[in-house]
Amino acid sequence: MFLALAEELHFGRAAERLRISQPPLTKHIQQLEAELGVMLFDRNKRSVRLTASGSALVQEARRIIGQADMAREVVRRAEEGQTGTLRIGFVAALLYIGMEKLIARLERNLAGVETVWEEMGSSEQIEALRHDRIDLGLAQISPGASGAGEMSIHPIAHTPLVAALPERHPLAQRKRIDPADLAGEPFIVIPRESAPAYFDLIVATCLRSGFSPNVRHYARHLLSVSSLVALGRGVSLVPRTPERSQLPGVVLKPLAGEPAQAEYSVVWQTANRSPVVERALGVLGVG
Structure with a gap:
C-alpha cells in the first residue's frame, strides 16, 4: 500500500490501483507512520508529497520487494528441480x-x-x-x-x-x-x-x-x-x-x-520425491 501511494501521490488513485476503498489505505498509512515514528507524506486537501523519510523508505521497500521476488524465483526453481x-x-x-x-x-x-x-x-x-x-x-x-x-x-x-x-x-x-x-x-x-x-x-x-x-x-x-x-x-x-x-x-x-x-x-529410493531426482529420472527416460 505504501509503495502504491508513493508512486501515485494521490489517495484516490492509489486506492483504485489497489482495488480497495480509500479509508483502509489512509488507516494503513497512519498505522505505518505511527509504528515508524515519522511522517512519510506531507498531505493536504490539494496534494500529497513524500517526506525525506518517505523517500528513504521507498528505496528500502523496493529493495525488499526485489529480494522477495528473487527468493520466490529461487524457491520455484528448486521446486521444479532446476537447482540443487x-x-x-x-x-x-x-x-x-x-x-x-x-x-x-x-x-x-x-x-x-x-x-x-x-x-x-x-x-x-x-x-x-x-x-x-x-x-x-x-x-x-x-x-x-x-x-x-x-x-x-x-x-x-x-x-x-x-x-x-x-x-x-x-x-x-x-x-x-x-x-x-x-x-x-x-x-x-x-x-x-x-x-x-x-x-x-x-x-x-x-x-x-x-x-x-x-x-x-x-x-x-x-x-x-x-x-x-x-x-x-x-x-x-x-x-x-x-x-x-x-x-x-x-x-x-x-x-x-x-x-x-x-x-x-538406475536405482533410487522409492520414497525419494526430490524434484532434482524426478528431473534426472526424466532425462534417463524413466517414467
Missing part, C-alpha cells in the same frame, strides 16, 4: 561399455544442478541410498534383486559377457570361446560383497557349462580385473567393452552360444 545437488553413485563398468553418451546427456540436461559423482560397487550403492549418502545409483543390478526391497530399479543398459584372456593365452587365437574350455583356469573376479549380480552371473555362466569357476584372485574394479588378466594371473568373464577401452595385453573374445547379459540399472 544430485549425488550419483556409479559402477566403473559404465565407463567401459559405451555409456558416455548417457552420462553426457544427464549432465547436459541438468543445467543448473550440481552433480557429484562417486564410484562405488553395486551393493555399496544400495547402502548409500539407504543412508541418504547418494540420490541415484547406476549399478549392475536387476529389478527384484534381493536386499533392495525399498528401492526402485529401472534397467537402462545391458551388454553380453565376453572372455578376457591374456594375449598369449592358448585360447586367444580362437574366434569364440566355449565357457567350458575355461574349466580349471584361474579366475579373476570382483568379490560378491561388492558386485553380487556380476559375481553370480559369472558363476551361473560357468555352472551352465558344467563346471564351477576356480576363483583364485579378487579385484574390486573392472579395470583391476583386466589389469590382472594382462599380467597373466588368470582369465575372467567381463562385460563387452568398446575396443578403445581395452587394455594392452588383454584379448576379449565372444562366448559361444547365447552369452549371458550384464544388466545395468
